Amino acid sequence: MPDILTVLSNLFSLTSVLAILGGICGGLVIGFLPGLTSNMAVALLLPITFTMSPIPALLMLTSVYASAIYAGSFSAILLHTPGTSASAATVLDGFPLTQRGESNKALRIATFSSMFGGAFSAIALLLLAPPLSRISLMFGPAEYFFIAIFGLSIIGSLSSGGVVKGLLSGILGLLFSSVGLDIDSGFPRFCFGYNDLHAGLEFVPAVIGLFSMAQALVMTEEVQKSIQRVETPKSSEWRVFPRLSEIRQIKTTLMRSSFLGVLVGILPGAGGDISSWVSYNEAKRFSKHPEQFGHGSLEGISASETANNANTGGAMIPMFTLGIPGSPTAAVLLGALVIQGLVPGHEMFDRHGSIVYTVIIGFFLANIVMGFMGMYSTRYLSHITTLPNYAVIPVIVFFSVVGSFSLGHSMLNVMIMLSFGFLGFLMRKINMSPAPMILGLILGPFAEKGFRQALILSRGDLITYLLKSPISLILIALTILSVATTVYLGSRLTKSAAPPEEYESLTGEKH
């Protein structure tokens, strides 16, 4: 480890501080706007950093990453339109609070959780990167298959509109995920002669459609009304930090979700979306009040927001040490490292120590500073929920279209977004949750690829191959446990007078 004074003088130089602050501002704006993702935020800034020296360049990009993931919660909570796809799970509990006029409570919980998760992951990155990076190598095809199955077992507990509808939504998601060229044979699946679909249905425009566009359509039904249905109650006056009583409610969730977020972050390819859903489910399973989930549970908000920010540092662990990006955004960051001439690997911490440690400590600070900058901006931002719907709808639609277009610079993604928007609207009309569909879309390719690669590598003896690693066995046990507790919780909830409105509370119609 290099001299701590060198690191600090690197970090507190004018260019570094400006890079962090500029990165946070950019990240907050892009993250907040529904449709513009963290991936895009980093990709947009990437060319700008070409001419910068490595330290400010990487400080800026990592600050953008952290703050975009954080700011995704603002629009998830305030508008039911996740600002980044990683905040989709935050919608479930954040939006009901906004409708009750308690958006500030939801925002300060999200802020505190994001800061905590992000800072936790920065510490993990600083102290434990080389040993933790081994985890990313332990996961082979069998392990990926079982972690995807474990993720899919969450569907049961997310099915707020009834188990059958939930499963149907999940299966449709899996089906959509199988569109595109089959990687093993080059065969176009479900493309119907439409060649542009060869790369498959992109996941991000699907999420923008299912949440943001569908929300805009729902809002057109009552254009004169506003999102917040009541006067802001006195109890939820604005404050930067959560009350002690609130922190006490979420303290175990914070720890559990930070840990899960970092762990999922380390796995190659598994980004903030997966960690927030997994941690949301685990929070619900271990909660004393699982019945509050989906109706404004603070633990639910905290679980999702802690985990997606903990994912950011986690995803950088294998990126720095092995050159293997732990999330799609980390893949773009890896490009930045390569351009700067920094070669990922175990020696990176020795050879470029002063750069790497400056960036990691800067990333830690960015996670703290973004919370304050974000919280002060939400004080004014949250007024949009009191605006009439007719003023908000065009803005959501505009950014949904722009966001999906800029993903691949083609109308294809806009079409995908609009189709999923219409589908999402219909699903809300029949009280079917979009969450299982998103899980199916994310996890389908992981499960399929893992299973097919396992089939090839097992050379005919699939069962032995699948069961030979202890990680697989643990994941199988967790899956069984997950399904069992869902069934148990389900029966307990129906006995103890389940809340009358199930998914309606999300759509904001029956209040």
Add this chain to the structure above:
Amino acid sequence: MRRSLGVILSFAVLVGMFCVGSAAAAWPEKHVKLIVVYGAGGGTDITARLLAQGLEKVTGKQFVVENITGGAGWVGWSALAKAKPDGYTIGYLNIPHLYAGYLDPKMKRTENLESFTPIMNHVDDPCIWAVKYDSPHKSLKELVEAIKKEPGKFSIANHGYGGDDNLAVLDMERMAGLKFNVVHNNSTTISRAQLLGGHVDLLGANVSEVFQNHQNKELRVLGVMSSKRSPFLPDVPTFKELGWDAQWASTRGVGAPAGLPQEIVKPLTEALVKVINSPEHQEKAKQLGLALDVIPSAEYMELMKKTEQRIKTLMGW
């Protein structure tokens, strides 16, 4: 009425002159769009952005990299083929990834090589085979012997059906009489993780993707599939040296829509040569492990046609 007719006429003449003037003026007059069919931060994107930076310095006009992704590259390549051949839309052609999208009869695509004006090849990144550093197989010869002894036991990670790594495997299977269990990943970083984690026996990739890992002794490159040794892996023999003439690579070059007039091809080529030969560009490419391989227009087309033919025979398309 007459007066207004006169105004219209003189205006038309003025516009006409302006158009003629612009056609005769030297390219480029405005910003140029450079299409990359893969996402930001990837190998092609980084190469393209380096090139764009240099071109801006040389021509004084902006070169905007546009990542048009999807359709296994062909959303972007279609956009390039359909663009006006006026020199303001150019793009990267990735060989051999371009071929599968139109050679495979399943695709029923109307575009082909003739839809583009090849300008210049830029980068040549040969295929390699690598094993984990602690693997018992220290040379290609030993490995091939072991595979022949137990056909169907060895697995190799590739980057998708019909890609350069996969073509190399098929070619070697045919030439050396081998049989592999091939697993496909959509990113070489995942394949590399599978090799380092011991989930697969071999990795099929390209020089720029592994030369650092080879130097760090994390994996061992057994052979390079080019006509001569790679400057980035001077200690690694070529497949040809060892008796198998397998030559496969991922190459990236610049192309334009078909029918780009010669008066634009010429200044564009000159600008490209100037950038690629600049010491800055050479230095950056060296850092990234990219072998620059400048092949001008006509020969570039010939090379692409030759590769097309080899792939047709190998894949039976």
